[in-house]
Amino acid sequence: EAQVTQNPRYLITVTGKKLTVTCSQNMNHEYMSWYRQDPGLGLRQIYYSMNVEVTDKGDVPEGYKVSRKEKRNFPLILESPSPNQTSLYFCASSRTSGTGGVRRSNEQFFGPGTRLTVL
């Protein structure tokens, strides 16, 4: 079954304790991305990756790190979590398309979400 998986689904932690949220997809998608969702603010992109070893900042990258060492995995790292990072996090993947060296993403396939609480 084609899917995006995230772990853990729920996490309660304390300020400053490093954590990693894993994301994996089995659709051979080039594009992967992390979003946070907060009430009234919709989905805001944290980081995205166009392919292995290619990552770039989204709209709200401060306080987060990512890596893309393998095509299927795109972990989100919070080196020193703070209470303002309490949120619902979604990982997503997408195939890319385009010509002439200009690639773009397409339909986003979302993971089930990770609810993070930082005390």
Place this chain on the structure above:
Amino acid sequence: GENVEQHPSTLSVQEGDSAVIKCTYSDSASNYFPWYKQELGKRPQLIIDIRSNVGEKKDQRIAVTLNKTAKHFSLHITETQPEDSAVYFCAPIPVSGGYNKLIFGAGTRLAVHP
């Protein structure tokens, strides 16, 4: 970068009525226009999309229309049903050399009352 605005932010209709949600974007190079539906406690999922070479696309009770000149596209839901109650997001995708950051609209909460 892309600036995306979605209106209205909330919409309440009676079952059977129609609902229209509008998404305005700023990047004239955008050429892919999706709408996502997020039910309570679930992940967002694509419900319909349109590409820039098409003006309208229909799928049963839902349709999307695109006005590239005015830089907006709209989601139309006819004969609404309670299961249409959800939050809807737009996320136009630009094609500007190397720019692949995605901006989602802030969402429209649709409530369909029986």
